[in-house]
Amino acid sequence: MKKFVNDPTQFVPEMLQGIMAANPGKLTYVPDYNLIMRADMPRDDKVSILQGSGSGHEPAHVMIVGKGMLDGACPGDVFAGPPSDFVIESTKLLNSEKGVLHIINNYTGDRMAFDMGRELAEAEGIRVGTIVVNDDVAVQDSTHTTGRRGVAGNFFVIKAVGAASERGADLDELVALGNRVNDVTRTMGIALTSCTPPARGTPIFEIGDDEMEVGVGIHGEPGRRRDKIKTANEIAEELVEAVVVDLPYESGDEVALMINGLGGTPISELYLVFGIAHAMLTDRGINVTRSYVGEYCTSLEMAGLSLTLCKLDDELNMLFDDPADVAMRIF
């Protein structure tokens, strides 16, 4: 196993310690619940926003806790949803008079943990709202899902509700907004390699040297088919087609285009595919006015990428323009 790791069972806590060390004074770490939260939250004049999910998808979500994005993230172990006590205790720690918003990627384990967490929090008088993200068009049901999976599109949901919450939106408004963003956001991914969870020590699936998995999930779940590797043009065309027809996105639409790396693909290749997809969308009359290229929602060191479109309007443009201050930084 080629990883920078000590005891594999301590991989997540040691990563969280690193995030804390890089953000003194801005973030608080609660080891008992793998919780990273804003040091300046909760506040009774703002809804608190909490994400769970498994680890191994970083920067999602523990590295995007900060003003304008998440107020807290309480991940489970690598590729495992958080236990329900992480959810309930994190919800209590983030409790605000305006309520707590749970953003859940649609996986069965995550949903069960958050359903129980919500029930117990409400029993203690905490107001809880829920948004379920399911942007992946690849497959209808999957290994870990009833219905579609939630993947990189959750960044658009989080950015919108994060900004709106800073502007003072209440819990019901945020739930409606988040669902509205999810409804206009679609993603599909493709993998060239597998990945190896630290505590498991072996790849989660086998794939040939000349193969790719079309429509892969972010835990290596099967997608639409296994195929021979194609050119970047052919891959971009397949991803664009799968995503565009699904909403559908139509000529005249204004969209955000995200090319998200799955962990092991260099950013040079992400920009190469971005340029191709941008030209293909332009040819269809779809106007890309916001561009996101990099790693957002990954699958450890998997080589691969996903393409996300989010249909824009005046309100979303305003919210996406708002500042965000999160752990990940470049100069």
Added chain:
Amino acid sequence: MKKFVNDPTQFVPEMLQGIMAANPGKLTYVPDYNLIMRADMPRDDKVSILQGSGSGHEPAHVMIVGKGMLDGACPGDVFAGPPSDFVIESTKLLNSEKGVLHIINNYTGDRMAFDMGRELAEAEGIRVGTIVVNDDVAVQDSTHTTGRRGVAGNFFVIKAVGAASERGADLDELVALGNRVNDVTRTMGIALTSCTPPARGTPIFEIGDDEMEVGVGIHGEPGRRRDKIKTANEIAEELVEAVVVDLPYESGDEVALMINGLGGTPISELYLVFGIAHAMLTDRGINVTRSYVGEYCTSLEMAGLSLTLCKLDDELNMLFDDPADVAMRIF
């Protein structure tokens, strides 16, 4: 070869097209010289700052062109310095009354191209200043170098002179500042895997499943030794020790700590190592007050990382706090 690529010989131009597509109105692309430059430069009230280097190290340097960082970057092909005509023509296009600053990583090919570029530019009456970055402590001379190699530490040089140039510093001041930053910046890297340039199609070196290259160069050049993979703690200790003793950094010093991914290592592992290195420096009385974790100067999809320290003072803190607006963005 598991890459998102069309014609491998067009890898760099297609990547540059993607960067342009993501940054309309902000950047200009001059295909003849692989030049990405700020659309609002040159200006006669600001020194223009140009980097060259090979491609394959992205985001260095074509993705950090923007206000407060580089004014232009004219990379060669993957792992190849720019031809000298790229340098001379890019220098002409960036010509300002205040002059043009060349920032060169110390590789023989890059230095020859920039030496010739400077000579020809000066013959046309352009004022040129030069900074050579050589922050890598691993080896004294190397495959492609007389003297030490320039690696991720160039980000601190670029950030400092980029900010100072926006504040109005003249060419001589910037050369002195850049040399001063280089003098207090040290890096060492480690690789767990090799990488494959697209047009070559095969890995640039072989490495066993249980091996690591200590002190690797960003083109896969050999470092200090080949060894069996060690724990994250042992690796961090070796990198910290190699870098700290070299300046040396001493108890009471205030430093920036950068953990830079080489392309194929997940950001979770980078933060894990960051946390360990941060604690080791704290134990030595060295105070980490600025934190940088992510991919800055990569080697395609190589799994590995480097550790950089930059010794801070009031002027550098002020310059590092200044805003920068570059192609890479997160929310």
